Amino acid sequence: MKAYLEESFGIFEPLHSEQGMAKRLPLYLRSNYDFFTSYLSGQKVLWAELKNPDQATPEQLKKQSDVLQEAADGLPVIYVFSNLEPWQRKRLIEKKVGFAEPFRQLYVPSLLIQLRDGHAQEKTISPIIHQLKPPAQLLLLYHLQIKTLEGLLLQEIAKMLHYSAMTITRAIRELSAISLLHVEGIKEKSISFNSRGKDLWEKALPYLASPVREIWHQDQSLSNEYTRLGGETALSHYSMLSPPNEETVVIGKDAFRLIKNQYKRLDKKYGSYRIEVWHYDPVLLSHHGEADKLSLYLTLKNHNDERIQGALKNMINEMVWL
Numbered sequence: 647m648k649a650y651l652e653e654s655f656g657i658f659e660p661l662h663s664e665q666g667m668a669k670r671l672p673l674y675l676r677s678n679y680d681f682f683t684s685y686l687s688g689q690k691v692l693w694a695e696l697k698n699p700d701q702a703t704p705e706q707l708k709k710q711s712d713v714l715q716e717a718a719d720g721l722p723v724i725y726v727f728s729n730l731e732p733w734q735r736k737r738l739i740e741k742k743v744g745f746a747e748p749f750r751q752l753y754v755p756s757l758l759i760q761l762r763d764g765h766a767q768e769k770t771i772s773p774i775i776h777q778l779k780p781p782a783q784l785l786l787l788y789h790l791q792i793k794t795l796e797g798l799l800l801q802e803i804a805k806m807l808h809y810s811a812m813t814i815t816r817a818i819r820e821l822s823a824i825s826l827l828h829v830e831g832i833k834e835k836s837i838s839f840n841s842r843g844k845d846l847w848e849k850a851l852p853y854l855a856s857p858v859r860e861i862w863h864q865d866q867s868l869s870n871e872y873t874r875l876g877g878e879t880a881l882s883h884y885s886m887l888s889p890p891n892e893e894t895v896v897i898g899k900d901a902f903r904l905i906k907n908q909y910k911r912l913d914k915k916y917g918s919y920r921i922e923v924w925h926y927d928p929v930l931l932s933h934h935g936e937a938d939k940l941s942l943y944l945t946l947k948n949h950n951d952e953r954i955q956g957a958l959k960n961m962i963n964e965m966v967w968l
Contacts, residue, residue, distance in 0.1 A: 647693065647726055650748035651684065654761060660684075661693065670717040675710060683721070687757055688812045692718045693746070695726040704737035711743055722756045758820070775823045778853045780925035781809055782817035786826065786850055787931055787940050789839065794968050797836050807930065826850055843967030847940065856945045857924040859899055863917030864909055867893070872901035874928045877920065877945065878954065880936040885957035894920040896937050898927035939965060 648661055664681040682693040694714055696702060702710070707725060714723045724744040735753075738745050742755045752761040758775070778786070784807060789795040795803055804814040818837055821827045826849060827839045841849055874880070877894030881887055902923045906912070912921075922945065931938035937945075943958050 647682075647746065647748050650746070650752075651686075653749075654752070655686070664692065664718075667692075667714075667717060672713065675713065678710075679714075686722075686724075686754065687759065687816065689757055690721055691754070691757075692721045692723050693726050694723055699727055704734060704741055704743065707738065708741045708743050722754060724752075724754055758816075775820055775853060777855050778820055778824075778850075779817070780857065781807070781813050782820040783854055783857070784926040784930065785814070785817050786821065786846075786854075787938065790843070790847060790968060791931060791938050791940060792933075792968075796838060800835050800837070803837070808927070824850075824853055844962075844965065847962075847967075854944055856947075857926055857928075857941050858896075858922045858945055859925045860923045861914070862912045862921040862923065863915060863919065864912050864921065865918045866909060866911065867919055868895050868897065868909065868921050870905075872905065872929065873897045874932050874937040875935055876922050876928070876937040876942065880942050881946065881954065881957055881961070883936050884939065884942075884961050887953060887957050892918065892920050894922060896922040896924055896928045898929070899923050899925060901927065901929075 661682040661684045664683050667681045668676045668679070678697055680695045680697065682695075683690060684693065685691070692714065711723045711725070715721065722744060724746050725738075726746050726748075728747070730738075730745070730747050730750075735745075735747075735751060739753055744754045744756065746752045750762070752759065754760075785795065785803065788807060793806075795806075798806075800814055800818065801811055804811045807814065809817075818827065818829060821837075822829060825840055826846065827837050829835050830838055839846060869875075873895045874897075875883065875894065876896035878887065878890040879894045882889040902921075911917070924941070928937050928941065931941060936942075939961055943962060946954055946958055949955065
């Protein structure tokens, strides 16, 4: 297992034995496993090697995985097998049970990692993606609207977007998994997108989500350097629609956490101003008073008003793409 991790991920730290874990397990599980911990993609994980793997079904392993994770204070649990039949791999994946079969397959759903050895002895790492996480979405929208990230080093991108290098690495892994970009270079890695402009946007759209994390209302305006106009208020600036009675402003979750205590009458339902708290910082995507067009589209794309849908369509059609 150690050699497999070294070859696949460049992990050279030892796996630490965690046999003390057995003391925290129910009696029927205490003698069934050998436990080790290490780090995988920056996350500490628990490796669990079954002493009698032939005696456990995938259904039993799913139940035991939940017990082991609780005993390990929430660490991702990854079973280690020397050999698995194809049907066993399939059942474990169906049940979203993490497992490792060294030099054949690694599946860790909680970390969005799936690694298989190909027929040509090449390994491919591909996250299991249904929807991009906020950092990956921000990276894509920044590239489409603010500044091209083509050819930039990962460290440069992390600095521009105010994320850690590890977060950007994971974001790029997600975007690569859905074939929106690929990584170039070995020591100094940069990215290259597989499409441009509107074509890239349309290919990414099925994986994009509204950036809105939570919504608040209040009677005092929240407009400041951390905010942008959002919702129908911003759309009225981009189209012929009349502005709504209730003004909407948007703010990133980190900035909102900093200034939230300044506003004493925040309410979930009532107020003259509507505040959308976003997963990422809207200021990074807009150099003027309104939220960026692509994020705005994502916040309103499911609105049932035909006028709004028409305005959104026109806004996208009139976009100037980088």
